[in-house]
Amino acid sequence: MDIKKKEEIKTLDVSIAFPQATPAAAFPPCTSDYYQFDDLLTPEEQSVRMKVRKFMEKEVAPIMTKYWEKAEFPFEVIPKIGALNVIGGGLQGYGCPGLSVTASALVFVEAARVDASLSVFILVHDYLAMLTIGLCGSEIQRQNYLPSLAKLESIGCWALTEPEYGSDASSLTTTAQKVKGGWILEGQKRWIGNSTFADVLIVFARNTSTNKINGFIVKKDAPGLEAMKMENKIGMRIVQNGDVLLKKVFVPDEDRLPGVDSFQDTKKVLAASRLMVAWQPVGISMGVYDMCHRYLKERKQFGAPLAAFQLNQQKLVKMLGNIQGMFLVAWRLTKMYDSGKMTHGHASLAKSWITLRARETVSLGRELLGGNGILADFLVAKAFCDMEAVYTYEGTYDVNTLVTGREVTGIPTFKPAFANQRTRL
Numbered sequence: 001m002d003i004k005k006k007e008e009i010k011t012l013d014v015s016i017a018f019p020q021a022t023p024a025a026a027f028p029p030c031t032s033d034y035y036q037f038d039d040l041l042t043p044e045e046q047s048v049r050m051k052v053r054k055f056m057e058k059e060v061a062p063i064m065t066k067y068w069e070k071a072e073f074p075f076e077v078i079p080k081i082g083a084l085n086v087i088g089g090g091l092q093g094y095g096c097p098g099l100s101v102t103a104s105a106l107v108f109v110e111a112a113r114v115d116a117s118l119s120v121f122i123l124v125h126d127y128l129a130m131l132t133i134g135l136c137g138s139e140i141q142r143q144n145y146l147p148s149l150a151k152l153e154s155i156g157c158w159a160l161t162e163p164e165y166g167s168d169a170s171s172l173t174t175t176a177q178k179v180k181g182g183w184i185l186e187g188q189k190r191w192i193g194n195s196t197f198a199d200v201l202i203v204f205a206r207n208t209s210t211n212k213i214n215g216f217i218v219k220k221d222a223p224g225l226e227a228m229k230m231e232n233k234i235g236m237r238i239v240q241n242g243d244v245l246l247k248k249v250f251v252p253d254e255d256r257l258p259g260v261d262s263f264q265d266t267k268k269v270l271a272a273s274r275l276m277v278a279w280q281p282v283g284i285s286m287g288v289y290d291m292c293h294r295y296l297k298e299r300k301q302f303g304a305p306l307a308a309f310q311l312n313q314q315k316l317v318k319m320l321g322n323i324q325g326m327f328l329v330a331w332r333l334t335k336m337y338d339s340g341k342m343t344h345g346h347a348s349l350a351k352s353w354i355t356l357r358a359r360e361t362v363s364l365g366r367e368l369l370g371g372n373g374i375l376a377d378f379l380v381a382k383a384f385c386d387m388e389a390v391y392t393y394e395g396t397y398d399v400n401t402l403v404t405g406r407e408v409t410g411i412p413t414f415k416p417a418f419a420n421q422r423t424r425l
Helices: 043-060 064-070 075-083 101-114 116-136 139-150 263-298 310-338 344-368 370-374 380-392 397-409
Strands: 156-159 175-179 182-193 200-207 213-219 225-229 241-252
Touching: 043 075, 043 101, 064 116, 064 380, 101 116, 101 263, 101 310, 116 139, 116 156, 116 182, 116 200, 116 213, 116 263, 116 380, 156 182, 182 200, 182 213, 200 241, 213 241, 213 263, 263 310, 263 344, 263 380, 310 344, 344 370, 344 380, 344 397, 370 380
Parallel strands: 156 200, 175 200
Antiparallel strands: 175 182, 182 241, 200 213, 225 241
């Protein structure tokens, strides 16, 4: 048998091969707001939601599968996202739109509904890198960095996690040594989104003199800085995660973040980002439901649409019920954050519970699409894999439950009693 060369192998055009089922490149309308939660939103929030929804459906849906398959980033959409004027939504001034927290959350929901990876790109840039500068930076730092970041003329990333410390980020080992005129950073960071192309890296390191955690703004061209792409991921393939090496990287004094003097200071940012991460599975689940809702009505078997079968309706309704509960929990958490009542336990419970329900929802969606449920062209296979990443990052399900458990019982159980305890700073 002759082995055909790669260029001679024909590929299937899904839009032609499945005339009864429309692929996600033509994204389905939103049908998941069964309890009309849109009525809870202000006119501004509704406007932001529809602006991002239309952009994602028109500009991102037609190209996302191609980029997800190749594990490459669609750089051509960055200026278009910047033009939406929604980046830096949680900040006032410096070219930022000053959106409500709910409006900012809806940006991530609508982005994740079409493509979870792009939602992560925005989250890392906005609610990690920009928010850290906004909350912990000096006035000069805010003026120097935030305007270009708000327009996406420059890209930010946030480097906290290390190879040896994921959920236990307070134990990080990257060091910052004070020298004349600045600092020398040495260490390694892992799973850092946007790091392979970011212009600005927010890096956290342990001060060798005080043993406390400090924060630094590191520019991409700093000598000794290297970011290597992490390949072969099964989820969030569009996100460019990197392994960041810091080999005696010099950071001038003016680029140390004055508002970060302990790990507790990073929690101001992590609280807000965990709130936004709790919204991402809501968007992912909405997109999967919308796709399944259309697919079951289009695809026929024995002369009847798949939506006419009892088990399919049961699974679809279970997905819909999950989404209503997820949205309500995330919305209430947002209002608690707005009023200053949200605790780390509240955020952790929302993140863990919502991701658990979303994991079930996308799994049901994969079942409903049968064989087409493993084709990224129909969204659910892609969302299924992406959801596995969301289930883990910003604290695993188990760690987040223990954060809430510690809050409601007053007893920490993160490490066995016999383990060596490292002082939390």
